Amino acid sequence: xxxxxxRLGGDAGVALFTALVATAGMGFVYAMCAGSVYVRAFSVxxxxxxxxxxxxxxxxxxxxxxxxxVLYLLYLHxxxxxxxxxxxxxxxLLWVNLHGGFAIGFILLLGAxxxxxxxxxxxxxxxxxxxxxxxVRRLVLVTALSAAAVCVNPxxxxxxxYPFRTVGIGALQDFxxxxxxxxxxxxxxxxxAFLLLAVYAAAGLxxxxxxxxxxxxxxxxxxxxxxAARNIAVFAVVATPVLTRHVDAILDExxxxxxxxxxxxxxxxxxxxxxxxxxxxxxxxxxxxxxxPRAVKQAQEAALPVRAAAWLSAARPEGKMFNSYNWxxxxxxxxxxxxxxVDGRTDLYDDAFLRxxxxxxxxxxxxxxxxxxxxxxxxxxESGGLMANAMRHDAGWAVAYExxxxxxxxxxxxxx
Numbered sequence: 461x462x463x464x465x466x467r468l469g470g471d472a473g474v475a476l477f478t479a480l481v482a483t484a485g486m487g488f489v490y491a492m493c494a495g496s497v498y499v500r501a502f503s504v505x506x507x508x509x510x511x512x513x514x515x516x517x518x519x520x521x522x523x524x525x526x527x528x529x530v531l532y533l534l535y536l537h538x539x540x541x542x543x544x545x546x547x548x549x550x551x552x553l554l555w556v557n558l559h560g561g562f563a564i565g566f567i568l569l570l571g572a573x574x575x576x577x578x579x580x581x582x583x584x585x586x587x588x589x590x591x592x593x594x595x596v597r598r599l600v601l602v603t604a605l606s607a608a609a610v611c612v613n614p615x616x617x618x619x620x621x622y623p624f625r626t627v628g629i630g631a632l633q634d635f636x637x638x639x640x641x642x643x644x645x646x647x648x649x650x651x652x653a654f655l656l657l658a659v660y661a662a663a664g665l666x667x668x669x670x671x672x673x674x675x676x677x678x679x680x681x682x683x684x685x686x687x688a689a690r691n692i693a694v695f696a697v698v699a700t701p702v703l704t705r706h707v708d709a710i711l712d713e714x715x716x717x718x719x720x721x722x723x724x725x726x727x728x729x730x731x732x733x734x735x736x737x738x739x740x741x742x743x744x745x746x747x748x749x750x751x752x753p754r755a756v757k758q759a760q761e762a763a764l765p766v767r768a769a770a771w772l773s774a775a776r777p778e779g780k781m782f783n784s785y786n787w788x789x790x791x792x793x794x795x796x797x798x799x800x801x802v803d804g805r806t807d808l809y810d811d812a813f814l815r816x817x818x819x820x821x822x823x824x825x826x827x828x829x830x831x832x833x834x835x836x837x838x839x840x841x842e843s844g845g846l847m848a849n850a851m852r853h854d855a856g857w858a859v860a861y862e863x864x865x866x867x868x869x870x871x872x873x874x875x876x
Contacts, residue, residue: 461558462519472751474517481521485697486511488528492535492701495708497720503707506658507700509651514693523561526551528697530565534572535701537599538673539589545602553609556619560807562610563623564694569603571680575673582672589671626807631814636806638690652692656682659699662706667713674702765866768840769794777860777870779837784821787840787866801834823850843867 465477486508493500514524529551536542548569555562576599579590591599611617626632632639642649659678663670677698684691711717724732749755760766765787772795781798783791788803802809802817809817820830823846831839841847843862851857851869861868 461522462517471753471756475751476747478515478517478521481525482508482511482515485525485528488525488532489697489700492532493704494701495704495711496718498718499704499707499711503700503704506651506655506703507696510655511693511696513648513652514690519559520561520690522558523555523564524693524697526555526558527561527564527568527694530568531697534568537595538572538576538591543598545598546605548602549605549609552606553612556610556613560622560626565606566603567680567684567694568677568698569599569606571677572673573599573603575671575676578672578676622807629806629811629814631811631818632806633688635814635818639688641686642689642692649689649692652685652695655696655699655703656685659703659706662703662710666706666709668706668709670706674705678702764790764794765840766794767863768861768866768868771861771868772798772840775860777838777868779871780835782820782831782834782836782839782841784841784845785817791840801836821845821847823847828854828856837871839869840866841869 462474462477465473469476486504489507490500490504493503511524515521530548533544533548533551536544548565552562552565555565573596576591576596580593580596583590607620610619613619615622642652644650644653663674678695681691681695681698685695721728757766765784769791780801781791782801785802785804788800791798791800792803802814806814816830820827821841827847827850830836838860839847839851839857843864843866848867848869852859856872857869858872859867860870
C-alpha cells in the first residue's frame with residue numbers, strides 16, 4: 461500500500477498519507493468524546509500531541525487507525541446503544557493482513573470484557589452504562605470470532621502466536637528505543653505525561669464514578685505505555701474520551717459549561733471567516749514548506765546515510781554488507797542490489813541473531829569473527845560508533861568512504 465502511495469506521490473505522498481491516517485484515527489477518537497465542542501477539541505489536541513510520538517510513515521500507522529475503529533465499535537455498543545460488534549471480526553481480518561499490531565484489538569476486547577464483568581459483579585461505578593451479562597457474552601463471542609478471523613492470513617493460525625513471539629525478543633526491550641520506557645526528559649514525551657496526569661486528576665475531581673471498563677483500559681494501556689514508548693498512541697486513543705467524560709462532569713457540576721452559538725452573525729461571521737482563512741493559509745505554508753524537495757532531502761540527510769548510499773552505488777564495493785540496524789530499511793531502498801545484514805523488522809531475525817548483531821555493532825570482543833562467519837566484504841555504520849573505533853585499529857579493514865555521519869569500511873585487500 462505504501463509502495464503504491466510512494467509511486468504515485470513520492471515522499472510528499474507518503475507524508476500526506478501518514479497525516480491522513482493519523483487524522484482519521486483522531487476523528488474516531490473525537491466521535492467518542494463527551495462534552496461541548498471546546499472540551500472535545502482541546503482534549504483531542506492533547507491526545508494527538510501525545511500520540512504523535514508514534515506517528516511516522518510506517519505500516520504501524522494502520523494499527524493506530526484500526527485500534528481507534530475497534531474502540532469506537534465498543535463505544536457504540538456500550539454508550540450509544542448501537543450494536544455493531546460483528547464488524548470487529550471484519551476489522552481484525554483486515555488488520556492482520558496489514559500490520560502485526562492486530563494484538564491491540566484483542567487487548568481492547570479483553571479489557572472491555574474484564575471491565576464489564578467487574579461492573580456486573582461489583583455494581584460500582586457508572587452503572588448507567590454497564591453492559592449486561594448478555595452483552596458480555598456477546599463480547600466474548602465477538603472475540604472468539606475475531607481470533608478465527610485473524611487465522612485468515614498467509615500464515616494461518618500460527619499468526620495468533622506472533623505477538624507473543626515478538627514481545628519475547630529480549631533485544632527489543634534491551635536495545636531498541638521505541639520498546640524502552642518513555643524518556644520524560646525529552647519534551648516530545650511531555651504531552652503523554654500531561655494526558656496521563658489529566659485523565660486521573662479529572663476522574664478524581666469529578667463526582668462521576670469511574671467506569672470499570674474505562675479504569676481497566678486506561679490503567680492497562682498506561683502500564684503498556686510506561687513499559688514501551690511505542691504504546692503511548694494506544695493509551696492516547698483510550699484515555700482521551702475518558703478525559704472528556706470527567707472534565708465535562710466537572711464543568712457541569714460547577715455550572716461552567718460554555719455552549720457555542722448555533723450560528724455566527726454579523727461581524728463575528730467575518731471574523732470567523734478571516735480566522736479560518738488564516739489557519740488554512742498557515743497550514744498550507746507549513747505543509748508545502750515541510751514537503752518541498754529541498755526540505756525532504758535535508759531531513760533525509762540529517763537522519764540517513766544518503767551520501768554513503770550514493771557512494772556505494774557508484775563505487776560498487778565487493779562482498780556482502782554489514783550495516784547499522786537503524787539504516788537497514790533505507791539501504792534496502794537506496795541500494796537495492798546489496799542485501800542488508802539487518803533491518804527494523806525484528807520478528808524476521810529473532811533474539812539470538814539480533815544479540816549477535818548488537819554485540820558486533822558495539823565493537824565487543826568477537827566482532828571480527830562475526831564478519832568472517834558471514835563473509836562480510838564491507839561495513840556501513842555510524843562514523844563515531846564503537847564498532848567504527850574498533851575497526852580503525854584493525855589492519856584488516858580500511859576506510860573507503862566517510863562523512864560526519866557514516867563510514868564505509870572495506871577489507872584492506874579489496875579497498876578500491
